Amino acid sequence: MQYTTLGNTDLEVSRICLGTMTFGKQTGEDEASRILDAASSAGVTFIDTADGYPMGMPDLSRAGLTEKVVGRWLKGKRDRFIIATKAGAQMSDDPEDQGGSRKHLLDAIDGSLRRLDTDYVDLYQMHFDDLATPLEETLRALDEIVTSGKARYIGVSNIGAERLAEALAISDRLGLARYVSVQPRYNLIYRDAERDLLPLAKTEHLGVIPYNPLAGGFLTNRYRSSDAPATGRFSAEIGRFATMYRERYWNDSAFRFVERAQRIADNLNVTLTTLAIAWLLSKPAVTAPIVGASKVEQLTDSLKAADVQLDAGILAQLDEL
Ligand SMILES: NC(=O)c1ccc[n+]([C@@H]2O[C@H](COP(=O)([O-])OP(=O)(O)OC[C@H]3O[C@@H](n4cnc5c(N)ncnc54)[C@H](OP(=O)(O)O)[C@@H]3O)[C@@H](O)[C@H]2O)c1
Numbered sequence: 001m002q003y004t005t006l007g008n009t010d011l012e013v014s015r016i017c018l019g020t021m022t023f024g025k026q027t028g029e030d031e032a033s034r035i036l037d038a039a040s041s042a043g044v045t046f047i048d049t050a051d052g053y054p055m056g057m058p059d060l061s062r063a064g065l066t067e068k069v070v071g072r073w074l075k076g077k078r079d080r081f082i083i084a085t086k087a088g089a090q091m092s093d094d095p096e097d098q099g100g101s102r103k104h105l106l107d108a109i110d111g112s113l114r115r116l117d118t119d120y121v122d123l124y125q126m127h128f129d130d131l132a133t134p135l136e137e138t139l140r141a142l143d144e145i146v147t148s149g150k151a152r153y154i155g156v157s158n159i160g161a162e163r164l165a166e167a168l169a170i171s172d173r174l175g176l177a178r179y180v181s182v183q184p185r186y187n188l189i190y191r192d193a194e195r196d197l198l199p200l201a202k203t204e205h206l207g208v209i210p211y212n213p214l215a216g217g218f219l220t221n222r223y224r225s226s227d228a229p230a231t232g233r234f235s236a237e238i239g240r241f242a243t244m245y246r247e248r249y250w251n252d253s254a255f256r257f258v259e260r261a262q263r264i265a266d267n268l269n270v271t272l273t274t275l276a277i278a279w280l281l282s283k284p285a286v287t288a289p290i291v292g293a294s295k296v297e298q299l300t301d302s303l304k305a306a307d308v309q310l311d312a313g314i315l316a317q318l319d320e321l
Helices: 029-041 065-074 102-116 135-147 161-174 197-203 215-220 240-249 252-268 272-281 296-307 312-320
Strands: 003-005 012-014 017-019 046-048 082-087 121-126 151-157 179-183
Touching: 017 029, 029 065, 029 296, 065 082, 065 102, 082 102, 102 121, 102 135, 121 135, 121 179, 135 151, 135 161, 161 179, 161 197, 215 240, 215 252, 215 272, 252 272, 252 312, 272 296
Parallel strands: 017 046, 046 082, 082 121, 121 151, 151 179
Antiparallel strands: 003 012
16 A cells, blocks of 8 residues: 555545445445455555435435444544545435534534544545535634544535635635645546646645546446446436436446456556556545445455556556547
8 A cells, every 4th residue: 555645734644545435325334344444454544434425325314324334443443544524415304404504514523523433533524515605604614623623624525626716715814724635526537627626736735535436336347338237336226326327427438438448457457447546546636546345345456556557658548548
């Protein structure tokens, strides 16, 4: 495993972060523990979760279950891991119980700490950019959370570069804790972050922790366009999110990409899964891709990427595709 620091913080993190979004729904607690054990044995020290997980529950009654699963596993070893969680998702039928308002965030951090069974998180992230709440209110609330010691640093996910720049400027102007990291969707076939988010992250010395590094499993080359999957990320098993994932990745050009990229992987004698994660690790802007797995054996090829160096010729071939 390789290690680095997250942005300009003093958090030392593994260059592979483990995502937990399936824990409690697609992945039962025993299997989740096996995944966490396997990642930890491979040197992973960085874990990403969120208050709203698991993804794809039919109702809100089980929001928070993933944090509970992670918290139970962490018992007795909390200090060995950098724990990142998120706030903003709807947590109950109360329409106020979501977003970036001060009231919600102060409740949300306490809920996360209770479920994770810890008294602090290392990185507290806005899950998305809440346009309905003034940025200043959100940033002041996050600052209170840092000042109280409940979170060491703050970050943000699913935000555009302009709004991120605005948030950083507000924090600087008011002397508040500023975002230290950004969590964009970023992978071989979805590279929007390269246009302006990654350059901004570089200028501002922010950590970058991409989610969906395998395009939800699409980049493992396990799917065929003619076969509708019965289980997993692109199936009805995860409810309305399956439609979102199919809209994101299930198209002819993505299938063509996978077919061609597989040939590059074959020539390198690695799986496409390993190649896709290694490609993200080759990007200087990227701190740590957040890899996901619903079964422990899925993790092997993602973890192997930490030992694979891609040369300029391979990177050029992938750009070409
Ligand atoms: N901020 C956000 O809005 C946001 C959004 C999404 C994710 N995240 C975070 O990022 C983490 C990772 O995201 P992600 O799960 O979308 O990452 P991903 O790595 O793109 O997809 C993971 C999925 O790919 C499939 N997979 C992985 N390895 C495989 C293998 N070797 N063979 C076959 N299939 C394999 C599995 O799908 P199946 O489960 O279908 O088998 C697995 O659940 C999440 O857990 C979460 O912490 C954040």
